[in-house]
Amino acid sequence: MPENERAAATTITPYPDGPLLVRGDFALVTPDGERIDTRRGTVALCRCGRSGLKPFCDGTHKVTGFRAEGNHRPT
Numbered sequence: 454m455p456e457n458e459r460a461a462a463t464t465i466t467p468y469p470d471g472p473l474l475v476r477g478d479f480a481l482v483t484p485d486g487e488r489i490d491t492r493r494g495t496v497a498l499c500r501c502g503r504s505g506l507k508p509f510c511d512g513t514h515k516v517t518g519f520r521a522e523g524n525h526r527p528t
């Protein structure tokens with residue numbers, strides 16, 4: 454079975470011009486190993502660097518005009 458068709462416990466999706474959506478069974482932890490409460494099975498992590506709620510996306514990327522592709526493929 455091709456690698457991209459195997460089921461994964463966790464998926465991370467880079468949204469075009471937006472956050473990384475993390476879905477599934479995961480733990481979000483600080484660099485010291487403390488668990489960060491996500492309260493949900495799906496979270497949006499900021500990748501624009503402008504969120505006021507880091508590491509979570511707060512929608513600021515829309516205001517700042519952040520641009521990034523969603524379909525990164527290895528070359």
Ligand code: FES
Nearest residue numbers: 499500501510514
């Ligand atoms: S990606 Fe949404 S605020 Fe940074």
